[in-house]
Each structure stands twice: as C-alpha cells, then as structure tokens.
Amino acid sequence: MLLRLKIRNFLSFHDETVFDMFPNQKRENFTHHIYAESEIPLLKLAAIYGANGSGKSNFLEAVKILREIVVNKDFLKTFPIQLKKFRLGGPTNTDPICFSVEFLSSGKYYKYSVEINNTEIDKEELHLSGLGKKNDELLFRRERTRVVTPLITDNSMQEFVTKFLKTNRLSSLMALNKEFPLIDSKSVMSAQAWFENNIRVLTLQRTNPALISILSNNNELLKFTNEIFKKIGLGISNIDVDEQKLSAVLTDENEQTKQFKEELIKRLESGIYTKLMNDKVIFNIETINGEQIVKRLLIKHIGESGFENNLEIETQSDGTVRMLNLIPALYEIKNRECVYFIDEIESSIHPTLMISLIKYFSNLDTKGQLIFSTHETELLNQKEIMRPDEVWFSEKIDGNTKMYSLNDFKLHNTLNIKNGYLEGRYGAIPFIGNLDE
Numbered sequence: 001m002l003l004r005l006k007i008r009n010f011l012s013f014h015d016e017t018v019f020d021m022f023p024n025q026k027r028e029n030f031t032h033h034i035y036a037e038s039e040i041p042l043l044k045l046a047a048i049y050g051a052n053g054s055g056k057s058n059f060l061e062a063v064k065i066l067r068e069i070v071v072n073k074d075f076l077k078t079f080p081i082q083l084k085k086f087r088l089g090g091p092t093n094t095d096p097i098c099f100s101v102e103f104l105s106s107g108k109y110y111k112y113s114v115e116i117n118n119t120e121i122d123k124e125e126l127h128l129s130g131l132g133k134k135n136d137e138l139l140f141r142r143e144r145t146r147v148v149t150p151l152i153t154d155n156s157m158q159e160f161v162t163k164f165l166k167t168n169r170l171s172s173l174m175a176l177n178k179e180f181p182l183i184d185s186k187s188v189m190s191a192q193a194w195f196e197n198n199i200r201v202l203t204l205q206r207t208n209p210a211l212i213s214i215l216s217n218n219n220e221l222l223k224f225t226n227e228i229f230k231k232i233g234l235g236i237s238n239i240d241v242d243e244q245k246l247s248a249v250l251t252d253e254n255e256q257t258k259q260f261k262e263e264l265i266k267r268l269e270s271g272i273y274t275k276l277m278n279d280k281v282i283f284n285i286e287t288i289n290g291e292q293i294v295k296r297l298l299i300k301h302i303g304e305s306g307f308e309n310n311l312e313i314e315t316q317s318d319g320t321v322r323m324l325n326l327i328p329a330l331y332e333i334k335n336r337e338c339v340y341f342i343d344e345i346e347s348s349i350h351p352t353l354m355i356s357l358i359k360y361f362s363n364l365d366t367k368g369q370l371i372f373s374t375h376e377t378e379l380l381n382q383k384e385i386m387r388p389d390e391v392w393f394s395e396k397i398d399g400n401t402k403m404y405s406l407n408d409f410k411l412h413n414t415l416n417i418k419n420g421y422l423e424g425r426y427g428a429i430p431f432i433g434n435l436d437e
Contacts, residue, residue, distance in 0.1 A: 001035070001042055002339045002369055003102040003109070010065070010097045011058040012401040014086040019059070021046060021369060024389040024407050033362055033387055038104065040131060043390055045362065045370040047379060048403070049421065050394035055401030056373040059394065060341050063201055066099045069114060070195040073168065073175035081118050088399035096122050102129060104337075105194035111136060112174070112191060120144055120169035126191055139188055142173050151183050198338045198368075200329065208325050212284045212295045216241040224334070225327045232356040234320060237308055238300040246285060246292035260312075264294065280313050280321050297324075318348040323357070330361055333368035345372035354378070358385060380418040388417070393426055 004020040007013045021043045023034045035042045050056050065084075068075040085093045100113035109129035115122040123143055127136040140149035145165040152158050161182050168176060174192045177183050208214070215222050222239070229236045249261060264283070283296045298310040299320075313321065329340045346354045354376050361370065362385070379385050391406035406417065409426060420426060 001038070001104040001337055002371070003040060003042065003104065005063070005102075006098070006100040006113075007059070007062045008098040009086050009093070009095050010062050010099070011084060012055040012086065012396060012399060013058065013062070014089055014400040015402075016098070017059075017401065017403045019392065019403055021371075022389075023387070027387055027389060027407075029382065030362070030387050033390065040104070040109070042104075043369070043387075044366055045358075045386075046372075046390050046392055047386060048371070048373045048392045048394060049375070049377075049380075050373075051396075054394040054396045055403070056394050057203075057343055058401060059403065060201055060203070060343050060373065062099065063199065063341050066101065066114075067195050067199045067201070069099075069116070069172050070112075070174045070192060073171040073179060075175075076116065076121070076170040076172075081116060086400070103194055105198070106190045108187060108190065110187075110191045110194070114172060116170075121172060124173055126174070126188060128187060139185065139191075140173060140183060145169065147173065149183060151185050151188070157182075198336075200332075200338060200340045202329060202340065202342045208328065209281055210284075211281050211325060211328070212241060212297055213286065214328055215239075215297070216243065216295055221328060221331050224331050225324070228327060228330070228357070228360060229323070231360050232323075232353055234323075234353070235302050236299055236320075237302050239324075240298050240300070240310075242296045242298045242310075244294050246294050249294050280316070282312070282314055319350060319353065322348045323353070326357075330364075330370070333361075333370055334364055334366045336368055338368040340368065340370050340372075342370070342372040344374060346374050346376040351376055351378040355385060362386075377418045377421060380421055382417055391417070 002021050004018065004022075006016055006018050008016040023041055023043050025041065033044050035044060048056050048059065065079075081097065082093075085095070085097055087093065094117075096115040096117045098113070098115045100111070102109065102111050104110075109131055111127040111129050112125070114124045121142070121144070123141075125141045126139040128139060130136045138148070138150065140147055140151065142148075142165070145162050147158070147161050147165065152161065164176070164180070164182065165171075165173070173182070174188070174195070177188055178192050178196075215225065222241070226239055229239060246264075249264060252261060260283075281297075283294055286293050286295065297313045299313065299316060300308050300310050302308055313324075326342070326345070329342065332338055333340055349357070355378055358379055380391065382388055388409075389405060389407035392403055393406065394401055394403050396402075406426060
C-alpha cells in the first residue's frame with residue numbers, strides 16, 4: 001500500500017512535489033473509502049486533475065521509472081538521465097533526479113529513496129519506518145559505492161559489496177540484491193518485491209493482448225466482469241469466452257463464420273496467434289493438451305422484445321472494450337494489496353458509465369489502491385462519489401509542476417466542487433487566451 005511519494009528534478013517536477021494517500025479524519029463522508037484497520041489509515045483511491053501538459057502523465061511516468069530502477073538492475077544503463085531532468089531552469093542541470101516513497105508491505109512500513117545523476121546513483125536508502133512514533137530503523141544507506149548497513153557485519157563482505165557497486169554504479173542496490181543476495185534480509189527482499197509485484201502503471205494505450213486468455217483461465221474474474229457490466233447498464237446480459245478446436249473452425253462451412261475463418265487462415269500463415277484490430281483483441285490461439293484452441297469473446301446483448309444475441313468484440317464500442325481492459329486491474333485491486341496507477345481512466349468511456357464504475361468500485365470490499373488521472377469533472381461530487389481528500393490537482397507554473405490536494409482548501413460540504421474547479425477556484429485548468437484575436 002502506498003503512503004507517500006516524493007518527486008524532484010524529474011521532467012516537469014523541478015521542486016519537490018509530495019503526493020500522499022492519507023485521509024482527513026475530520027471528514028465524515030464515505031468512511032468506507034478508508035482502510036482504517038491498518039496502523040496508518042489510508043485511502044483506497046485518488047483522482048488527479050489538471051490541464052493538458054500540467055504534469056499528470058509525468059507523475060505516472062515517475063512511478064513507472066522508480067519501479068524499473070528497483071526491479072531492473074540494467075535499466076539506468078540505457079536510460080537518458082540528463083534528458084529526463086528538469087530542463088527549464090537554465091542551460092545546465094547538474095542536480096540529481098530524486099525519488100522517495102513510503103509504503104506498506106507484508107505488515108511492515110518502509111521508506112525508500114534514491115538520487116540519480118548522469119553516471120551513477122549518488123544516494124540510496126531503505127529504512128523500516130517508525131511512523132513518527134519511534135526512530136526509523138536503517139536497513140541500508142548507500143553513497144555512490146559505499147554502503148552502510150547493520151545487516152552486513154563481515155568486513156570482507158563489506159569490501160566485496162563496495163567493489164561490486166564500482167562495476168554497477170547505475171544499478172540500484174535493491175535490484176542487485178535480488179539477483180545477487182548481498183544483504184541477506186527478509187525485510188529488504190520484501191521491500192523489493194513490493195515494487196516488482198504490487199505496483200502497476202497503465203498508460204493511455206493499454207490494450208491487453210492476453211485479455212481473452214486471462215478471462216478464460218480465471219472463472220472468478222469472468223464472474224466479476226459480468227457483475228460489473230450488469231451493474232453499470234450497457235444492455236449486456238453476459239460475457240463469455242467461446243473456445244473451439246482450430247480444426248473444427250477451419251472445416252466449418254457455416255456462412256456466418258466464413259469471414260472469421262478467412263481471417264484466421266491469414267493470421268496462421270503469418271505466424272501470428274493473437275489478432276488485434278483497432279485496439280481490440282479479436283481472438284487468441286492457444287495450445288492446450290496438445291490441441292490448438294481458438295478463443296473469442298462473445299458478448300450477449302439484449303435487443304428488441306427481450307431478444308438476446310451473442311456479438312463479437314469487434315462489433316463493440318471503444319468504450320465497452322476500454323471497460324473490459326480496466327476490469328482485470330479492478331479485480332486485482334479487490335483481491336490484493338496492490339497499487340494501480342491509470343492514465344486518463346475515462347478515455348472513450350461515457351461520463352455516466354465512469355460515474356457508475358467509480359461508485360461500484362468505491363463500494364467494493366477491496367485490498368488495494370486505485371490512483372488515476374482524469375479530466376472527468378462529473379466525478380467531483382463530494383456528496384455522491386468522492387471525498388475531497390481523494391482529489392488532487394497538478395498545475396504547471398513556469399514549466400514547474402506543482403501537485404496539491406483539494407483537501408488543502410476550506411470546503412463546506414454543500415459546495416459544488418465541479419463548478420468551482422471549472423471556474424478556476426482551485427487552479428489546475430488551462431490558461432486560454434483570446435482566440436478571436
């Protein structure tokens with residue numbers, strides 16, 4: 001679970017920006033949006049608003065890069081560090097890129113920070129957090145190639161770690177430690193595993209080629225998908241995965257399957273076993289028990305006089321398909337202590353459906369967190385949808401992105417936040433000149 005994230009000198013974030021998932025305990029609405037059973041109460045979701053180019057996507061990019069640094073020891077070796085620093089503060093920027101994150105993993109609270117310059121990692125630290133009630137417990141502190149840790153007491157091992165870092169100056173100790181156990185500690189391993197297994201960033205182009213396979217192999221997920229579609233109301237009564245032997249499809253003479261068979265043959269000749277069209281996964285071919293199986297999604301719609309018919313995914317709207325691609329993430333958040341960051345979650349989805357989806361998710365008994373960027377102002381309803389402390393804004397001033405919470409403003413519970421935001425009361429909207437001039 002995410003507590004707090006700090007970013008400095010990365011893309012449009014020049015000054016340190018702080019984002020957190022702490023609720024305002026004085027607010028009494030939507031208390032079920034808070035995980036209150038942990039030692040530190042945390043919010044289950046947050047929305048980030050701001051004008052185009054204000055830094056919302058840069059925020060998600062920071063999360064993605066931080067995860068890669070901790071997961072992949074070779075990532076920074078080809079990463080254009082200087083180009084990713086803030087570049088509007090003068091001709092040369094010699095300061096490091098800085099990330100810091102506080103999180104909960106396997107019942108323990110951690111603080112991790114890293115500072116990166118062009119040729120090496122300047123600093124890297126990992127602590128068990130005392131949550132302000134006691135001193136933080138150092139797991140390791142690294143300054144370039146020197147490491148201080150109470151977990152290594154052997155001098156020869158300490159010297160080995162120093163030499164090892166000299167040949168891996170752009171590798172995080174967290175990533176190195178996973179592959180080469182330099183620090184034998186369950187806490188360090190658990191912290192690294194949190195980044196690898198519990199952080200997910202979904203960008204705007206997020207078609208999932210494995211969608212059909214995921215749904216066909218997880219009956220509970222398929223059931224969850226049907227439950228959501230029935231709740232939000234799209235005239236869809238059922239979603240199922242049709243599975244046929246490839247040999248049966250290729251010998252089928254049915255006129256309705258003629259076009260599908262021709263496309264299937266064309267794909268097989270090119271050696272491609274997943275068909276994508278307009279960001280829609282049309283079919284997968286998998287080998288199961290030595291037999292090639294063709295899998296397709298069939299979506300049952302309700303028509304005139306209650307008539308129902310199965311339609312293929314290629315006949316569905318972009319919004320319907322977008323919803324389908326979101327659902328595995330929501331299912332994982334429901335069942336696991338993961339954190340999903342999703343860019344422009346409402347893309348291609350009607351505002352009414354987006355409201356229904358967020359309402360439905362908010363009322364679920366979940367274990368993870370959902371953090372998303374959006375332009376959908378209909379979600380800014382503190383009476384029916386979101387708490388003020390779940391709403392964040394990004395605003396760019398002189399090229400520098402600032403992020404702040406709606407909770408920073410004094411708000412009456414009858415205030416129309418949507419109108420206030422559109423009127424510029426909270427900032428984070430584009431400045432538009434006179435287009436008639």
